[in-house]
Amino acid sequence: MKRRELLAAAIAELEAGGVASPAVDADLLLAHVLDVPRGNLLLVDTVSPEAAADFASLVERRARREPLQHLTGVAHFRYVDLGVGPGVFVPRPETELLAGWAIDALVAVRAERASRPPVVLDLCTGSGAIAKAIKDEVPEAEVHAVELSEEAHRWAERNLEGTGVDLRQGDAFDAFDDLLGQVDVVVCNPPYIPLEAWESVAQEARDHDPHLALFSGDDGLDAMRRLADRAALLLRPGGVVGAEHADEQGPGASNGGAAAVFAATGRWTEIRDHDDLAGRPRFVTARLAR
Template sequence: MSSAVRQSLNEATATLRDAGVASPDFDAAELLAFVLDTRRALLLISAPQPTPAQLEQYADLVARRARREPLQHLTGVAAFRHVELAVGPGVFVPRPETELLAGWAIEQARSLVGRVAGEEPAGVSGPPVVVDLCTGSGAIARAVADEVPTARVYAVELDEGAHRWAERNLDGTGVELRHGDMADAFDDLVGTVDVVVCNPPYIPLEAWESVAQEARDHDPHLALFSGDDGLVAMRVLERRAALLLRSGGVVGAEHADVQGDSAPEVFTATGRWSEVRDHPDLAGRARFVTARLAR
């Protein structure tokens, strides 16, 4: 590592730490790798000597990150499972914990690949059908299409700005993207869907002050807040999934870590679902609920 690279990294890390950024070392390195058009892991090994123009660009990006602009907005990309998504102002930046929900949806879809009539589920054949409600950047839909290429994947997004990002990320993937409200989306698929997956808004309005500045100031509020208890969208999802799914189909939805009891209750209270269970994230916090349609 050159002395200029080391000094730039040290100064940037200190700046970000003083600004309260949660991961100053990581973010400083990611931004420098972006400026130098290399990978973060290679900074210590083969990073080129930065030019004066690159150092100026880096200083500007670090200052913007210190003002709590999301790292992904500055680099323009977000990694999600095995794909890279274009992100920026106007779309919710996909979080690492959502990869677990996407992984669950992928496993469910994979289990149905190659089914034929006469096998379980009775009377159902053809490729798995997956619907991603509240798709945002298209992260989950893109991951499913990438890892289960034979699946028929559909996605819907209400926010116009986010929908434009989803169009960009899902172009050429085979995912059918629609612009609309999950509450009445996909009437043409009623009773035929195998997997419904959703990362809905789930933050209570009263929790405004507790939301990370990056999300509160830069993510679309439509993707964050969901009524007084944070479960308004979850109730809409429960009703829509019950209509879209075939008998025995499954639904999975992310929720806040404090909703490990209340989110599953949305499903158990209706009597329409079996196998309702909650799943932790890698830190052991309650993260997403899954259920199977009982009819």
Template structure:
């Protein structure tokens, strides 16, 4: 099945402004949330230029226009933008992403920043564990920003694990394939920070999930039981075993779970300083706590 195109791609070079307008209209009609920005990023990818240098480009040659047409058609079909470009920016690093791995979202950068701050405070040889690492985004950010830290990461899904291997190669991160429920038993009681972006979408919310995630992200990274909290319950228990007394836990959750996610931590009974934090849009986004001394 063929998708929509931005227009004819044969003949002479076409003014870039006209290409942008037409491509943006196609994406807007398809319901893409940020059509103009997506077109800019696709153009930068096709032209192999930095985003800021697009202002220097005046026209698009026919072969480049044809490539852009194909990418716009795929994006209009709600294929993730990052799958089309092959990369995703996350804090100060670029990650390779594609089919089979959860695409890291900007809101997770706040949780990663919290983890960076806590690890920096933890001494000369801090130990941090990233459970459900996916593409390796949080672990890679930690290794990049706190190079003296001992970073460990685990991922269950085989395809996602392959992407994490690629993104964490040469970083010194101890990456393992396995379940968060029994990961890193050799580190029990020695970890300073446990951080995670676990699956947290309720199974009943299937229809409400954006097509980019529902149809392209691995379901293992999205859905977690009837209330979306199954993985978080397991995470809280495992973190309590991994952390030293006073160690920190931080994990992401859905914006509707601003009360129910912290309640899981409180109900466990082993935690202090349980707090929930908003994202930049003011939505409840991640929970933090400390293992009671």
């Protein structure tokens, strides 16, 4: 079958299913089936009947809003690849900005203090995305990560194998008693969706991401409150914390949003909210008072 005809039919099916990026997803699924880079699809003229059947099956599943990354088995995050599937939160592109902030913070620590490696904790690590990206870009950093879900922890074990990251299983906000007061950077992508926002969650996330990684109390900030308290114990004086939040939890929120959570404790300075590439409030950072 002709590649162009296959892709045109797939795009139409994905559009009908409400997929946000039908052309991109169709390309990626066909590239996955053919085991070629997406950029090389233009070199493909015809597709075998067997490959066309496999492609059609994946397109049907994607049209039913199964996450693209579950179908390919891979999520790309900054410069690393991650195995993902049922039971683990699929890392989002916007979280790469939070990881980038943590990497910059660690580089700054390294420049200030050459006597020992910088120490970072990735709380609620999920697939291990942030921890793996940090270790990839700041290999001398001492990276620790924790995940509560047994299923997600298994994915993180697979993704972090051989990296040197210290991965643990447990409650992120009770973990690492052995590192109290010794950490330079705490980074966290906690659950932050309000329970009442169930209907507004994208179908891919609502039906396939673990709810443990999504929802956090009536206003979505329950985990953020625990993080503000726990990070204050984990960090050395002057250490920094960064955490992702929902669009609606930025500075314009009626309750002050994520930044107000840190301000309310009286333990944090330099509290700042950061936008994502689309200009939406995306993550908050703060420095532990000395």
